[in-house]
Amino acid sequence: MRRIAVINQKGGVGKTTITTNLGHALALLGHRVTVIDLDPQGQLAASFGIFRPPSKGIDQVLLEGLDIESVRVSARDLVTLIPAGNRLHKVEELHEGGATRARLLQTALQEKLQDQAFVLYDCPPSSGMLVANAVFAADEVLIPVTGDYLSLNGLAKVMATLKKFEPFLEKPLRQWIELSRLIPRRRLAREVQAKVLEHFPGRVLATPIREAAVMAECPGAGRTIFEYRGSSRSAKEFNLLAQDVVERRTMQ
Ligand SMILES: Nc1ncnc2c1ncn2[C@@H]1O[C@H](COP(=O)(O)OP(=O)(O)OP(=O)(O)O)[C@@H](O)[C@H]1O
Ligand SMILES: [Mg+2]
Numbered sequence: 001m002r003r004i005a006v007i008n009q010k011g012g013v014g015k016t017t018i019t020t021n022l023g024h025a026l027a028l029l030g031h032r033v034t035v036i037d038l039d040p041q042g043q044l045a046a047s048f049g050i051f052r053p054p055s056k057g058i059d060q061v062l063l064e065g066l067d068i069e070s071v072r073v074s075a076r077d078l079v080t081l082i083p084a085g086n087r088l089h090k091v092e093e094l095h096e097g098g099a100t101r102a103r104l105l106q107t108a109l110q111e112k113l114q115d116q117a118f119v120l121y122d123c124p125p126s127s128g129m130l131v132a133n134a135v136f137a138a139d140e141v142l143i144p145v146t147g148d149y150l151s152l153n154g155l156a157k158v159m160a161t162l163k164k165f166e167p168f169l170e171k172p173l174r175q176w177i178e179l180s181r182l183i184p185r186r187r188l189a190r191e192v193q194a195k196v197l198e199h200f201p202g203r204v205l206a207t208p209i210r211e212a213a214v215m216a217e218c219p220g221a222g223r224t225i226f227e228y229r230g231s232s233r234s235a236k237e238f239n240l241l242a243q244d245v246v247e248r249r250t251m252q
Pocket of ligand 1: 011013014016018039123124125180209211215216217
């Protein structure tokens with residue numbers, strides 16, 4: 001099982017979009033996938049077309065010790081969703097007993113979801129307790145980075161957050177960067193891409209996801225790109241990205 005946390009404290013970079021569509025893409029390649037919504041905004045369920053998700057989800061698992069199996073929802077063939085639940089924001093507010101609180105998810109997942117090939121965590125745009133829980137319960141992180149002016153600054157912050165966790169990790173965390181919402185004809189986007197490659201050689205996944213109107217339309221329709229426009233360039237990109245992840249294929 002590979003557990004991958006999709007993180008970036010910068011908002012709107014494509015974390016939920018990538019969790020949804022990479023999750024479905026991996027399932028279409030035949031892998032069992034569980035996606036876990038660790039964002040109190042709770043948008044992951046809606047991206048899969050579950051517009052009235054159950055009120056109990058990962059929040060009750062973390063706060064009340066509920067068994068994760070009891071809050072599983074089937075989202076697609078081979079895709080299981082663990083919704084956020086109504087009270088997930090309470091976890092972000094937990095400050096007492098920091099270290100233990102940061103390992104709630106890791107503890108809850110012990111010996112669970114063993115039949116899954118991939119577990120993806122959709123994280124909130126923050127670097128608080130929920131992201132700490134994701135990182136401690138992950139083997140890998142996938143950091144979506146967009147091609148705008150502040151993105152490198154954002155990436156430096158993510159790396160600083162990860163450094164802070166490093167001494168407490170049981171094993172090194174594999175870090176992947178994914179170029180997201182890319183507008184290749186923009187000079188700035190190309191410059192950002194070059195800088196990211198220069199600073200993180202061998203860590204940038206091979207297939208960027210381009211900015212595309214269809215991608216922005218998918219969540220409203222409650223469909224993944226494979227259902228919404230299966231023959232689009234974006235669908236091809238997500239299929240390739242899934243292969244990149246499986247084969248650990250990078251740009252360099
Ligand atoms: N490749 C893309 N092309 C066009 N629009 C996109 C693309 N990726 C994401 N979007 C749109 O951009 C917005 C933000 O994307 P998304 O919700 O995935 O980001 P996020 O990082 O999860 O945001 P947050 O930090 O708020 O959780 C959404 O409206 C989404 O539909
Ligand atoms: Mg999101």
